[in-house]
Amino acid sequence: MRRLLVINPNTGEATTQRLTTWLTPLLPADVQLTCITARFGAPYIACEASHAVAGHALLDAWAMHLQQSSVSPDGVLIACFGDPGLFALRASSACGVSGLAEASFIQASQLGRFAIVTGGVHWPPMLERLAQGLGFADQLAAIDIVKETGAQLLADRELALQVLASACDRAAQSGAKSIIMGGAGLAGYAQALQDRVSLPLIDSVSAGVELFLRSGFPPPTQSHNGFESVWHDLPPHMTLR
Numbered sequence: 001m002r003r004l005l006v007i008n009p010n011t012g013e014a015t016t017q018r019l020t021t022w023l024t025p026l027l028p029a030d031v032q033l034t035c036i037t038a039r040f041g042a043p044y045i046a047c048e049a050s051h052a053v054a055g056h057a058l059l060d061a062w063a064m065h066l067q068q069s070s071v072s073p074d075g076v077l078i079a080c081f082g083d084p085g086l087f088a089l090r091a092s093s094a095c096g097v098s099g100l101a102e103a104s105f106i107q108a109s110q111l112g113r114f115a116i117v118t119g120g121v122h123w124p125p126m127l128e129r130l131a132q133g134l135g136f137a138d139q140l141a142a143i144d145i146v147k148e149t150g151a152q153l154l155a156d157r158e159l160a161l162q163v164l165a166s167a168c169d170r171a172a173q174s175g176a177k178s179i180i181m182g183g184a185g186l187a188g189y190a191q192a193l194q195d196r197v198s199l200p201l202i203d204s205v206s207a208g209v210e211l212f213l214r215s216g217f218p219p220p221t222q223s224h225n226g227f228e229s230v231w232h233d234l235p236p237h238m239t240l241r
Contacts, residue, residue: 004212005073006035007061008184009054009080012043012151015184019079019205022187026209034073036061044151044185045080046120055085059227060238062089066225067237075217077103077208081118081182082126087133092240094225096217100204101127103211104180105136108202112177115142115199117167119149119183127182142174154185164189168197178202 006023008016016037027033038057042050058078066072076097078086083099090097108114116127124143131140144167146153153160164181171179178200181190190201211217226240 001030001032002075003032003034003071003073004075004077004209005062005065006033006077006079006208007058007065008035008037009058009061009078009084010042010045010050011038011040011057013037014154015044015079015151018154018187019184022205023209026206028213031213034065035079036065039064044120044149045082045084046149047122048126051082051084051126054080054082055088058085058089059092060235062093063227063237063240066240072225075212077212079184079205079208081184081204082123083130090218091221092225092227094220094223096212096215096219098208098211098217100184100208101130101182102134103208104182104202104204105131105134105139106211106216107207108178108180109136109139111200113139113141113175114178114180114202115144115171115174115176116140116180116182117144117146117164117171118181118186119146119153121145121147141176142171144168144171149185151185153183153189160186160189161192165193165196168193168199168201172197172199180204180207 041053041057078099083101146163187205190203
C-alpha cells in the first residue's frame with residue numbers, strides 16, 4: 001500500500017473536498033489518499049503575503065499529520081498551483097514532495113513550450129519566479145489570468161467554463177504546445193473544456209497524481225522527517241526532529 005498525502009495549504013474546506021472527490025477515482029486500489037487542510041492562513045492564496053503564510057501553514061499541517069499518524073506518507077502533493085513551501089518541505093521530509101505547478105510543468109514540458117491559465121491577478125510574477133526556480137523559465141510561453149479567483153471559479157461552473165475557454169483561446173495564440181489549467185479549484189475543468197480548445201489541456205491536479213503514480217516525485221534529500229531549525233513560540237508538533 002502506497003500512501004499519498006495531499007495538503008491544501010489554504011483554509012478552504014470546499015477546495016479540499018473537491019480534491020478528494022476528483023482524485024479518488026484516479027487512484028488505483030493500492031494507493032491510500034489522505035487530503036488535509038491548513039489550520040490557518042487565507043481561504044484562497046492569491047497574493048505574495050498569503051503565499052508566504054501558506055508555506056508556514058503547509059509545514060504546520062505536515063508536522064501535525066506526522067504527529068497524529070503512525071505511518072509516514074510515501075509522497076506529499078502540495079495542492080496549490082504556486083507550490084508554497086515546496087523547497088522547505090522537500091528539505092525536511094524523508095519522502096518525495098511535489099506541487100501542482102511543478103508536476104504540471106514536468107508533464108507539459110514533454111510536449112514543448114507551455115502556457116498557463118489560472119485565476120487571480122497577482123499570480124503572473126509569482127509563477128514566473130517559480131518557473132525560474134524549478135528550471136522551466138524557457139518553456140513558459142505565456143500566462144493568461146482570468147480576473148475571477150480559483151475560489152470563484154470553483155463556486156460557479158458555468159462562469160468558469162465561459163471565462164476559462166476564452167482564456168485558453170488567448171493562451172493558444174502564444175505558440176505554446178499545451179495549456180496548463182492551474183489550481184486546485186480548477187480540477188476537472190481541463191477535461192470539460194478539451195473539446196473547445198485546439199491545444200492539449202493539462203489538469204494540474206491530475207498531473208500531480210500521475211507524477212506520484214509514476215514514482216516521479218523528486219527524491220528526498222534526507223533519510224528522516226524533521227526540521228533543522230530551533231523554533232521559538234511555535235506549537236509542540238513543530239519541534240519535529
